[in-house]
Amino acid sequence: MAGTASPGLVWVLIEYRGAWPPNGFDGLDLDPEVKALVVSAARAEHARILLVRRPGPRRRLGPSSWAVLRHQGPGMYQQLWGGWEKDEDLAGIVSALASPGDPGLPPVILVCAHGQHDACCAVRGRPVGRALSERWPELVWECSHVGGDRFAANAVIAPDGVYYGGLDAESSVTTIEAHLAGRIHAGFLRGYTDLLPPEQAALVAVLGRFGPAGRHDYEVTETLGEGEHWRIHIIGRPPHPAHIDVELRARRTPLRQLTCRALAEGSVVVYEPTSVRTSSSPQRGSESSD
The missing domain is CATH 3.10.450 (Nuclear Transport Factor 2; Chain: A,)
Structure with missing residues (x-):
């Protein structure tokens, strides 16, 4: 498992409460022009686009969120968050990718639960997402494919850029608790995305x-x-x-x-x-x- 973290320093998160297609954002039925703008801007910044949703019952009403998370160097993390209701609102991601973000915000805990991509991710990831969200409800999101399905359940701490794998409900809580306390253990660590x-x-x-x-x-x-x-x-x-x-x-x-x-x-x-x-x-x- 060691050495399998997907490379990357910038993440684009898009909350989407409907069904996730196997290829994630690329498969969504969105305005083609807006979609092309977001994809082009993300590619220019070598950013990864992930669909996200809160663990548990899906919330249907109200605006959804998007975020740009950036790892600029040791301890230099930035985030920009926005909301969207109409497809064209996602164009705000383009300017966010070209702007400095807010430092000092708590990290985001992403748990892969992309069942349409690989059933293992949903079967193993959703219990982990629920366990973590009970402890850190404001930090935890289920996300689309992050790579390494064979290591499900997978969790990514962003914008820290740390991949964990082989987690279950119990080990995920102790692992993330140690991470947030500044004590990263080798046991479930897949790697750092800047290496x-x-x-x-x-x-x-x-x-x-x-x-x-x-x-x-x-x-x-x-x-x-x-x-x-x-x-x-x-x-x-x-x-x-x-x-x-x-x-x-x-x-x-x-x-x-x-x-x-x-x-x-x-x-x-x-x-x-x-x-x-x-x-x-x-x-x-x-x-x-x-």
């Missing part, structure tokens, strides 16, 4: 070796790959180790059914840590944990 897959896997290995840490307590400073072998250098803030070298081996899994709806078997690349060691400098290693 490459091998970097994500290396950081998960570091958290597993040295214990939980805050979102920006570690920084990847060097990534070297040759064939199936990777070497990642990570620096940490006190009280964490200052310099850590992680070595990984990339391998492709055997063919298997990757999702509930998969019509054919597939294979993916996984990154297995072979060594996690601290060092006094980026070049010299010691205290190996192989």
Whole structure:
């Protein structure tokens, strides 16, 4: 599971209370011109468009919400929120994507529950969404496909850009509670969306070796790959180790059914840590944990 967070620093959330088509926003029956404007603006910002709704019974009346969430750097998160009733109201997303957002807002907790894309996401995701919304009702949304259906239930913390997978109702509450307290654990972590897959896997290995840490307590400073072998250098803030070298081996899994709806078997690349060691400098290693 480590190293499977989909890359991205900008999210567009659109509350939609009707049925979600398998391809999400692209499949909605909206004004074509407005839809094209939103898609074009999102692509220009490399933003991901997700449909969202509150867990539980669907609210039918009143305006729906949209949001642009942006991760601009360590601890630099911005959000802009708006509302829409008519299709043309969604054009506000275009200007929001080109504008600075509001800092300091609490993160959004997204739980994939996109049953039309993959039944596993709905079966496993909806109980997680309900459990989390009982604890943090203002923060939690069900969302459309985020990737990695085989790891359902999946949760994404945005704009932090942190993916969790393999959750159930109980583990999701303890995992998100720790995250919000600045203690990210390795156990259900898929990765950070601002890192490459091998970097994500290396950081998960570091958290597993040295214990939980805050979102920006570690920084990847060097990534070297040759064939199936990777070497990642990570620096940490006190009280964490200052310099850590992680070595990984990339391998492709055997063919298997990757999702509930998969019509054919597939294979993916996984990154297995072979060594996690601290060092006094980026070049010299010691205290190996192989």
